[in-house]
Amino acid sequence: MASGYNFVSHDMTVTPLRFDTNRGLKYRDSSTQPTISTEEIYIMAHGPATDWGEDKASEYKAKIGIYFFIFYSIVYSVFVVINVISPMSMATIVFAGLNLAVVYGIGLIILAIIMGLIYNYMCTKKENELNAKEEVQQ
């Protein structure tokens, strides 16, 4: 699961932090890795610019992110397909004197905003739920 290292650069010699790709967590693993020098830090500094705590909701967020992405991709693909196969049907008046092209186009933009807000709500709720539990347990 763990597949890479990040290094902090505050001290002259530091312990490498093992990175968990699923949990987004950095934790010390000094038993298996040697300490490294500051010179190495300069060369191998790939880790995040800022530090943050464990996020137990990352798996959930990645999963619903994919679902949301697939849903939007389908709606977007249908738009492209209609334009290609039947462009004249885009001229059909569908709402308030507006044609399908305008309604679908503006709809795609508004849908992106709405889905973004729903996604953020769901992610925040799950973060609060799972990460708060962790804090209570600690």
Place this chain on the structure above:
Amino acid sequence: MIYEPSLTAIFFFIFFVIAVIWLSSFLAKRTKTSDGYFAAGGRIHWGVNGIAFAGDYLSAASFLGICGMIAFFGYDGFLYSIGYLAGWIVALFVVAEPLKRFGKYTLTDALNYKFNSKGIQLTAAASTLIVSICYLVPQMVGAGDLVTPLLGFPHYIGVIFVGAIVIFIVATAGMTSTTYVQFIKGGLLITFSTILTIYILTNGISLKPSEEHRDLMSIGAIVQNGDVVEIDHTGYSIADEYRHHDQHFIKLRTDGRYSWWSLEQIDEQKAVLHQALSVTHKPDGRVYYNGAPREERRFFQVGHATKIIVDGEEVDKTGPLGPFKYLSTIESSEILIFSRVLFIDGDDRVSLWYQNPTPGSELLRPGMMLNLGEDSDFMSKLNFISLMLALFFGTSALPHILIRYYTVRSPKDARKSTIVAIAAIGFFYILTLFLGLGAMVSGVLDLESSNMAAPLLAKSIGVFIFSTITAIAFATVLGTVAGLIIASSGAVAHDLIVNYLGIKLSDKGQVTAGRISAIGVGCFAIVLGILFKGMNVSFLVGLAFAVAASANLPAILMLLFWKKTTAKGIASSIVVGIVFSLGIILLSPSTYIGVYGLPAAQAPIPLDNPGIISIPLSFLTLIVVSLLTQKKREMTTV
């Protein structure tokens, strides 16, 4: 047409430049570390970052280019708005949080987070530089184009001026000053675009959009066997003619001046000549506008409604309209747009724009610019799919956009800032439809430059709003160029010098290397901006999107979602993405016409947009190479 420099515009411009220089100098004192220089210390608030995203993303291509395309071609321009915005969905749902979690300063960091591969360092840095430079050149060319007519400077002065200011912004405070310049620019752009849209809706649509509006002339004519033999105006005489497919153009002479007219045949004997606008390039370099030198101002602004239908009734003027009513009125009305023909008349090169009254229903559906109608073929449809694919996948693979995720504190903030960006950018893109259509019917279009539609619309309202929009348009270039230079600077200093070449630098040394790289890339951009003067800027932006979508996105997605991805797989897919996307574009019909000046038929590849080939090919390469290099990966994975 001739643009007169406005003192108010110059004042706003200077004020903005001084404000930006002061801000950069102020923030420079706080930029001492590489974290601070490349990632603003990861301390930017997500709300500020979201608007800065908008400031970074809404380049001159969005503000000037899309508004202009909608003003000239209607709905087809709006398709770009839809595609550009849809790309943010990939960024939000798939890329934002993982990228923030795995990366540090650059895209290369994120792609290389679990491999520490030299191959990824080199290819990803090269991809960053290629995409950024493809994006930089049109911004610099656009800066020169913008500053020249509005402030009265020569093109190269405009490019040098913009380049020098951006180098100052980036070299002083790096990502921190870049962020705040983009934040200010994003906020101003959206605010004033909203004001312009409110003005358009309040003003409504009129057959005579302004007091200065000039009606184009029409003259009766007698036709025999398809040739014009007599015209119903004593001041004009027939000088020449030109036929283009089913179009027939007549050259008339009056007072020693020549002008072109399009012929509309009424019956076998009667016809009407409609005044056209033309620009004639003489072999000795002289240019005539409607048969006269530029200074005589005979090449005027155009674009208005020729028939307005509201609730089934024809009117001269609508009065204030709501947003839906405005669009439905355009839908049911008729708009005078202009179609362009290029031909050789003797030794002269003629660009001719003829009147083409078009039903609003045609303008508000796809097909005016992108060939999707009845006369479309397989390749035109494939081009459209490919374009929409590149727009969808290109956004979340643009290095200068992705590095903005490193400026916030956490993945959660990265997500929130993306949502702010989607809301701000989405709102702006909806406004582009009104701005473009507003310019289309307001009699403000300069047929020589579609990019000037939005500033000229502002000019028709008043000097203050025009000056502000000019300053914002300038800020638009500054904000995007600053983002591109900081991305390139990170690729050179952090990815290539420190990581790939392994040159050991202290933290302060990395900042110095970043600053020197920014100056180097900035100077290079200035040179390219001058050399590429007159180049089709949208071509280069399309190139950047296509290369980003082909080279970077397959690597990002597969790294996140396929456990068997290897370093060699990523590096190979980046190389294949770059080579095939660039190769197809360089051998495409558009490049043959626009860049080489050769007939499109000679182009070996009949496709303009490479995404549909290069993106799947890049994915395939990554999968095949990763599968072939599995053993090695297992051995090197700890």
